Amino acid sequence: MKANIAKSCLYEHVARIGKVLSSPKRLELIDLLAQGEKTVELLAEQAGIDMRLTSAHLRALREARLVETRREGKFIHYRLSGADVGRLWVNVREVAEEHLVELRVALEQMAAAPGALSAESRESLLAKARSGDIVVIDVRPEAEFAAGHLPCARSIPLAELEQRLAELPLGKAVVAYCRGPFCLMSDQAVALLRQRGYQASKISDGVAEWSAGGLPIEN
Known part of the structure; x- marks a missing residue:
C-alpha cells in the first residue's frame, strides 16, 4: 500500500509539468522565452494579453520550475530555466503535429x-x-x-x-x-x-x- 502511495506521488510530481503546459498562453510564453530573456512588460505585449494575466501565467511557470527570474531595477526579467525546457516545447509541438x-x-x-x-x-x-x-x-x-x-x-x-x-x-x-x-x-x-x-x-x-x-x- 505504501509503495502504491509513493508511486502515485511520483506521477503527481510529473503531472505538475503537464498541468502548467495545459494553457495555450503559457505555451506561447515558453515559445517567446525560447527566443531569449524578456521582461514581463515585453512578454505581455508580444503575447497580446494584459500584465496581470501575463504575471499569473509566469508565476505558474515559475512554480513548476520552468522559468527563472532576475531583477534589474524595477524590471523583472524572465528566462527559461534550461535549454531542456525549450526542447520540451518543441517535442510537445511535434507530437501534436504528428497526431x-x-x-x-x-x-x-x-x-x-x-x-x-x-x-x-x-x-x-x-x-x-x-x-x-x-x-x-x-x-x-x-x-x-x-x-x-x-x-x-x-x-x-x-x-x-x-x-x-x-x-x-x-x-x-x-x-x-x-x-x-x-x-x-x-x-x-x-x-x-x-x-x-x-x-x-x-x-x-x-x-x-x-x-x-x-x-x-x-x-
Missing part, C-alpha cells in the same frame, strides 16, 4: 502560401549559408537575435526590412526565419522581398527547433 489532423491542416495552409516552407535540410541550409550560396536573415527583434541565432544569419528585423533592402544582394536566394512554425514574421518578410524582386523563401525552424535538432546556435 492532430487539425494542426497539420493549419500548418499545411501556411505552407501553401507564397514563400512556402523550404524543404531544405538543416545541414544543407547551413552548408549553403556558410559557402555564401544563400543569404539567411533573422527577422525577429534584434534583442532575440543577440540572445541566439542560426549560424551565418544576418539580423534584419521585419520592421526594418523595407529600409534595409539594399543590404541584400538581388542575385542570391534569401531565406528568412523567425520564431518557429507558428510565427508569421518570416511570411511577411518573404512577401515583401518577392514584391521587390528577390528570390525569397522561408524555413519553419527557429532557434528552439534548431537547438533541439542538435545544431549549433550562435550569439
Whole structure:
C-alpha cells in the first residue's frame, strides 16, 4: 500500500509539468522565452494579453520550475530555466503535429502560401549559408537575435526590412526565419522581398527547433 502511495506521488510530481503546459498562453510564453530573456512588460505585449494575466501565467511557470527570474531595477526579467525546457516545447509541438489532423491542416495552409516552407535540410541550409550560396536573415527583434541565432544569419528585423533592402544582394536566394512554425514574421518578410524582386523563401525552424535538432546556435 505504501509503495502504491509513493508511486502515485511520483506521477503527481510529473503531472505538475503537464498541468502548467495545459494553457495555450503559457505555451506561447515558453515559445517567446525560447527566443531569449524578456521582461514581463515585453512578454505581455508580444503575447497580446494584459500584465496581470501575463504575471499569473509566469508565476505558474515559475512554480513548476520552468522559468527563472532576475531583477534589474524595477524590471523583472524572465528566462527559461534550461535549454531542456525549450526542447520540451518543441517535442510537445511535434507530437501534436504528428497526431492532430487539425494542426497539420493549419500548418499545411501556411505552407501553401507564397514563400512556402523550404524543404531544405538543416545541414544543407547551413552548408549553403556558410559557402555564401544563400543569404539567411533573422527577422525577429534584434534583442532575440543577440540572445541566439542560426549560424551565418544576418539580423534584419521585419520592421526594418523595407529600409534595409539594399543590404541584400538581388542575385542570391534569401531565406528568412523567425520564431518557429507558428510565427508569421518570416511570411511577411518573404512577401515583401518577392514584391521587390528577390528570390525569397522561408524555413519553419527557429532557434528552439534548431537547438533541439542538435545544431549549433550562435550569439
